[in-house]
Amino acid sequence: MATLAMQSLGCEVAALNTVHFSNHTGYGQFKGTKSSAQEITTLYDGLRQSYLTDFDVLLTGYAPSATAVEAVGAIAMDLKKRASKRPGSFFWVLDPVMGDQGRIYVNEDVVPAYKSLVSHADLILPNQFETELLSGIKITSLQNLADAVTVIHRTYNVPHVIVTSVQLPAPLSSSASSVISFSTADSSSVSQDARQNNTLAVFGSTMRSDRSARLFKLEVPRLDCFFSGTGDMFGALMVGRLREAVFQDAPALRETASWISPDNISATELPLAKATEKVLASMHLVLEKTMIARNEELARYQSEDDNPDSEFAQLSDEERKVAVEKRARLRTSKAAEVRLVRNVDLLKHPVVKFRAKEWNQ
Template sequence: MASSSSSRDAPLVLSIQSHVAFGHVGNSAAVFPLQRMGIEVVAVHTVQFSNHTGYGEFRGQVFSAAHIEEVLEGLRARDVLERVGAVLSGYQGDAGTGEVILGVVDEIRRQTPDALYLCDPVMGDVGRGIFVRPGIPEFMKRRAVPSADIITPNQFEFEYLIDRPLVDTEDALRAARKLLEAHGDRLKCVVITSLATADVDSTRLRTLAVERDAAWFVEAPRVPLSPLPNGMGDVFSAVFLGDYLQHGKIAGALGHAVATLSELIERTPQGSRDLPLIQAQSSLCTPKVSYEVQPIE
């Protein structure tokens, strides 16, 4: 058993994203997987809703940037921020909230230069289009992505970031490398999820991870659920970050996150709007399925 001092000194993950009282999206999807993987999480909510939008009507509110800054100030006063080793952000509520997030990321990096920022640039998806408030997509493209170490857009979001549709995996690889070059001072890895370009078998989904001098992809079966559960990207980003923090390998984190998400989707009852995070929690750490992580030369 670790001593209290070593436990206190263990790096924390600061997760700043949405929260729902019922269901699994945002922090309600990301915090438990990280904790189940043995990582301590400090959760700051950008919104608090009764349930996610997949259920239709909901109640609650988007928190103001001032509210989030007040919560961060309380953490600052407890010397919590100086213990943060990684920041995870997802749905942000409004662009003002995003600026607060980038401010605290800069503050953490001044204290811990090797602190990691994983930004899931939540903006929209195929079929739904853009579903966030006006100003957020522009903020993601111009401010959040250049400030991140790792980004995890889905194909729709990545195409927004590059201002054009993707043709195939090779095209996605070139576009990701171009984005890395454009933000060379900071951005180190682009992970594109739900890749369904013309070269991908229609019964499968591909996930692509691209660094400057290496790239990999993983394919998993497309599970015919209708509707698809919400929060899949939130779980993917959390598990990817958790594995990367523990092992430091992009390829390993990619394989773990894809296997976990695939297994959770496979175990989701038909018609459910949420992944079975509690019932299938063993999948978060040790998924029974695995898929080949294939390098791209």
């Protein structure tokens, strides 16, 4: 998901996979292995020995253990050191994959491992729960969310933050050149429980020189479907679009550490906001196409099943019921696979309909 999305925007990608699974975890079952810290390090060493580490962006996502997180961090530190004499020549996008919906789904020691790395990243992409873990603030309102983003800027000195999968009580609820990318797990899918209102919201900020937040929000219509891999798509498209927004529209930032805009640039004019508009435009269009294809595929399954229980005729009634329900769930998961390849033009040429708005606390 992430590799293709970045390649579609002209990025040359070296992908180091942190898992090797038969399918994404949204199916509820899979076969495969998780990469060890040593395997991750060895692959990077292979790139380095052949002078293949002239990357200007690093995108990192799911890491299966604390030692794997540390291995990813060591790679980031090496790339940052190599670029230290040329401000703006290297940018790290970190998705701190730890959990969602109030639940940590990685080993407990992964959380402090990420907290020790966040301060070295240029842009982080936490969901609401991960924002709470990093800031120590329970997010129940817009003010809580603003406070949490401000704490992250000031505590970790992270220049850019985008909070995804935001769900708040009514009335507002809703939830590049050379790139090295780590594949991520199915961590940022649209949650079944998140579908409470008709919009989904993303909140972002680029800090000022005093580490205060410049906040913007962007809302898009909710699509009533469960998708897997949307977090990976978001991060990957953000790599290409943010780099584009800086290099084409704000070229002076190319030689500015972490691509931080001057304090007089408003929230909605930030490269981060402009990039987010294009990213969400592409995602919404691709997911609309996916919903159409999903419905057609599910309808085809129904029309082809003349005797839907025949496959499990040898089972008892109770076993047959369980098997039929499982097959239906797996078919639904397959039908909802994001149609990225066949809609790659929508990644390249999105029609922006949803604009960022300044978020006044």
